[in-house]
Amino acid sequence: MSGTQWTRIEEILDGKKTDKAIHLRGWIHRTRSSGNIVFTIIRDATGTLQATIKKDNLPENEFEDSKKALIESSVEIKGTVKRDDRAPDGFELQVTGFKIVNFAEPFPIVKDQSPEFLLDQRHLWIRSQKLSAVLKIRSTIVGAIHEFFRNNGYYEFDAPILQPNQCEGGSTLFEVKYYDNKIYLSQSWQLYAEAAVFSLEKIYNMGPTFRAERSKTSRHLSEFWMAEMEIAWADLHDVTEIAKDEIRFILNKVLKHNKRELNILDQDIKKLQLIAKSEFPTITYTKAIDILNKKENMNVKWGKDLRTLEENKLMDHFETPVVVTNYPIEIMAFYKPRDPKDPKTALCFDMIAPGGYGEIVGGSQRSLDVEDMKQRLKEQGEKTKNYEWYFDLRRYGSVPHVGYGLGVERVVAWICGIDNIKDAIPFPRTLIRFRP
């Protein structure tokens, strides 16, 4: 079939091929027959279209094949595009040639499926309309993140995935055999970014991140993608505004390129448009506790981290993502510095998404106080010797610097409105599930 001009279903649905003879290739999405007529819904990467196959319009054996072919068989067909109100999308292909590329065996995924079964069949389920829509939006989001930082003068900087140190706490590291030694899968790009920020000043990266947290929730993955940034000569306030701009930039890109997919996912486009135009509020942790205790009649003690329940209650008061700053210093990682204006708190922030999607961004200024960091690492039972290279960064022309990480799957899940983060990545890895 070399030399054949293949039409994409998108072009047909856009009305560009009406009354034209075309060639189409794809997969059988649905099929039903009625005596001398077969209706087959054809799917390609751009959409679905009804093909109407009448016995008299094509060779006998091709008609018989079209009756026999099961769902997910791959096909090459030719015919004429017609407007027809009886067709599901208002267009159909009246078929004059029907060639089977591969007769599919009975497809295991049928009408009723449980989430577990679909995860077992993930390699086949990613063909579904819902997952393809999510994957297209994910592709837009990943592209938007690169574009946002490159537009704003950042360099992409790559750190090792195999790392000797912890960043976010030792108990959640995945240990890997490294010749005769032990090494760990990256929990964060940050420590290496802090080395590079003194030469490149503005850097970002997006890549896989591994956390062996024993979490069984709709918001956790053991392997997820994090988009991180690090910038010199900046403070906490600067970076919270950059994070807000980034989220709005991502939203606008999705709204521009993925209206069709958002509709397939039943997402409220108007609501997303409103968020993309809004200012996101910044409040302190102390203010958040205040809202919970006064307006929600809760009894949250100052000093405790905000739990899922508290975050969700807090978000009932906001339509947009919210930045929460200045968490208590005791519950923060060793590299987050004390706020001189409010010494009980750290110069750090989380951005919380509405709708129960939780923390989508987390970041902080970076401590410049070597003795304080050593002290806090010791309290966690860490060997400070492994961090000497990191402390060197404070000894040779240190400057204020700051950075954050954005959870790609959480942003995908929030924008797509899907109820489990597992559907925001093609092949999820969780506490229990690591196949296929």
Add this chain to the structure above:
RNA sequence: GCCGCCUUAGCUCAGUUGGUGGAGCACUCGGCUGUUAACCGAGCGGUCACCGGUUCGAGUCCGGUAGGCGGCGCCA
């Protein structure tokens, strides 16, 4: 780590007081010239997760084991 729930056909589920295991979908065969996850008729399909106990008799009651799911904690 803590708490709760589930396991019956390839898939989704029902199964009454303990008395010879059902439906829908899928698949096969037949019918139908406009279907919208089509419809009509027939067929195929079972170690009721596994091990043990109670009982004349267990899918059903009791105990254990395995696998799975959800939530919390922790985090992006």
